[in-house]
Amino acid sequence: MIDTSQFLADLDRLRQIGTYRTGVHRPTFSPEDMESRRWLVAAMEAVGLEAQIDGIGNVFGRHRGPGPHLLAGSHLETQNQAGWLDGVLGVVAALALARAGLPVDVCAYADEEGHWGDFLGSRSLVGALDEAALDAARNRHDGRPLHEALREVGLAGRERLRLDPGRYKGAFELHIEQGTQLERAGMRIGVVTGIVGIRQWRITITGQQDHTGGTTMAERRDAGLTAVRLLAAVDQEFPGVCAERSVWTTGRILLEPNAPQIIPGRAEITFSFRDLSPEVMDRMEDCLRRVVQESNRRERCPAVLEPIGHTLPSPCDPAMRAALREAAAELCPGAWAEMPSGAIHDSQILARVMPVAMLFVPSIGGISHHWTEDTKREDLALGLEVLAGGARRFLAG
Incomplete structure (x- = not known):
């Protein structure tokens, strides 16, 4: 069974790491960001995953049992003085899937928010980040070299993980909408058709x-x-x-x-x-x-x-979308819609090597990348339940 209470408690716990007003300030490789990564390693191990932080900061939890496997996750870091759900929602939802016994590898992809570059973590995982790009990477705020930051947080010299696409049937990501389309239409779930x-x-x-x-x-x-x-x-x-x-x-x-x-x-x-x-x-x-x-x-x-x-745009996988649609139709009939993602996500990078799908929950007032970002708790829980239902259907298909 999906434990929505523990899922919400995990979200609340991460909200306390780097609290800024009602949001979070947790830029990549800051002390708060590294604290959140260490918390996730412990949480992964507690649900039976084999967990590690790799040489670019990806936090990866590997399912120990047989497949077919899914990959699920998002990111932990935030924009400056920003919201508490952007990225974290997808990581904690993936953790909840693993806790429920699904054959899921969980990943928090490093630096999706681009403090040091564009999608460094997911690009590294798919083999699209070479050493020259690492050497050139600088902090967008103060110009510090990425290598300096990696040394300071103890990641220099660690191996960077590479995904084996053959291990996965597909990758799922739960995210807040970061827009007003669902809220204005009175919908609670958005099945993403593709990423712009x-x-x-x-x-x-x-x-x-x-x-x-x-x-x-x-x-x-x-x-x-x-x-x-x-x-x-x-x-x-x-x-x-x-x-x-x-x-x-x-x-x-x-x-x-x-x-x-x-x-x-x-x-x-x-x-x-x-x-x-x-x-x-x-x-x-x-x-x-x-x-x-x-x-x-x-x-x-x-x-x-x-x-x-x-x-390039990244269409979501038709079979994965169908599984999410069926789950949404069962759990919230008449309160879901298909829609594109106007924001970009790590799933767009993963789509280069495997099928991907995304699921949205509404953003109150459409606000994101700001400390007032929020979503109703009942919508967060529903999003997790639809994600789990879709994942189960897709695995069984």
Whole structure:
């Protein structure tokens, strides 16, 4: 039987490690993060798993019995001053599956939140993280080398684990939605159809740094104003080419020299868009290129568009989705829906080597990556029960 009481108690215990207001501050390899990893090792051993922390920080609990096996988990670290459920929910749910006797390997994938890089833990597990990438990895906040952090927390020199895809029938991940779709529709469970792809860009605009008072408007080459007009044009044109769940974001604008009395001579924009369909993202990319081309025709400050990241969409496995749908229909008839994941997750990396599926529970107010992030306890428990029901069905199929 699934022990929902112990599941909720484990969530509450981890909430106390790195508490920040009603959320958690537990960045990767911080003392609080390492405390949570050691707690998980002990909890894994208590339910009979063979547990270890590998050389990149993955916490892995291996089922000792015969297969077929499932892999389940998520991540333990958090964004800064963030929520108590993002990632942790999937780890504790996987632990609950193992406690219930299912043939599940449990993993907390290191640094999903990207304090040191992009999906370092899951990329390492699938063989997509080489030594050169490790050497180059730096903390995004203070620039410290990853190798220095690994030495400080006692992980330097440890072996990095590699998954054997042949061991697993598939990988499951339970997660909060991090959006409002379920809550607005009055639904309690979301069976994920797939994880969106992301295309990320750097747009560099070159103007002329000059004096704000002495330079007439006719003479100016203001990179900041060109950046604003270009982004406004993107926002105007994208609705004509996107799909219903497409999103786009200007994550950062850097102006140089970024001083009140100086006309910006350079602007650097980090821009991205997401969708589940490669065809839709192709249309959005074509539109972005046209907008930049038109900006360069009209403006005094030229813009250069450079791709800096391209993540493919990852459809969830049809058989795993069907098992989750059947479990949801039994446990909460009429209160579940299928939906894409607008956020990216470790499951997207695991999908390179094995079938994956995800399950969502509602986020109150859609809030995540903030200390007010929350989900009703009854929805957390239901999510675990649907996950277990789906896992059992898939194993038996």
